[in-house]
Each structure stands twice: as C-alpha cells, then as structure tokens.
Amino acid sequence: MPEMTFEVRWPDGHRTEHYSPSLVMHDFLVEGGAYPVADFVARTHEALDQASERVRARFGFACTSAMHSQQRIAAEAGGFSTGDVTVLRMARREAGS
Template identity: 45%
Template sequence: MPEMHFRVRWPDDSTSVCYSPSSTIQEAFVLQQAYARDEFVQRSRDALLHASERVAQKYGYGCGHALAQIAEIERRAQQYPPQSTVTVEAFGV
C-alpha cells in the first residue's frame, strides 16, 4: 500500500497537502473537479477510513495518520460556508 499525498485547494484559494496511507484516495476524487464542501468532507472521510481499514487488514491496526487527516479536513472545512467548493488539484505531491 503506497502512501500518497494530495493537494487540496480550499474556497479561500489556500492549499493544503493531505496524507493518505493508500493510493486508493485517487478513486475518491477527479482531479480539478470542484466538490461542494460537505461532499468533499464525506468523500475524504470515506476514502481515508477505507485506507485505514486496509492498513488494519495488513498490519492488525488502523492508521492513526489517516484518522488525524480526517479530523484536520473536517476542522478546516468548517471555516467555509456549506455552498463553497473544494478542489483536489494533484496526487503524489
């Protein structure tokens, strides 16, 4: 399971580099597509939980970094109105 980073552009045009313990994060997003804030959070949560479960299947415990990334995405997203959009700009950054 290769870990992967992905770059997110937030509604205020700032960016974050996020972490996933698995490249399966690429299945959750289409690059350069704008997602409504809540959809982005849900897709991130689902993909990162799935990746953590894959780690647990292989190593016997989930990925704490993935859970921390979910919390950070949720915290950051709350700063913006629900109608705002978030874009995944790149994988493997």
C-alpha cells in the first residue's frame, strides 16, 4: 500500500510533517495550496479517516499512525483562530521507510 508524508506551514510560519498510509490525501489537498485552518483540519481528518479505512479493508485493522496524524493536526490547529495552512510538500514514501 503506498504511503506518503506531507509538510505544511502553519499561520505563524512553523512547519510540521505528517503521515498518511494512503495517497488519498491527494484527493483533499494540493501541493502549494493554502487552506483556512478549520478547512485544513476538516480535509485532513476526512482524508486520514479514508486512509485508515483502506488499511482496515486490506489488513483487518485501522491505522493508528493515521489517527496519530489527526491528533497532531488538531493539536497544532488549536492554537490558531485565523490564517491559512499552506501545503509545502506531498511525497510518496516506500512502505517501512
């Protein structure tokens, strides 16, 4: 199953990298795109739910790493009431790397 990471810049300029067990993130975000914080959280939450369900369908269990990414994104977003999150990079990664 192809995996990916995506790096974002938050409204205050700091950057974080997140993991998805599926390339489904490309259906919700575009590299270089800027999203209001609440929209970014909603998009990534839905994408990571779908990614986790793809893992469940294939392996019989949900992806805890996707859930962890959701939690990290929500925690980061909690510090912002306005501003945009910019997607800096979306990269496929090989499984297990």
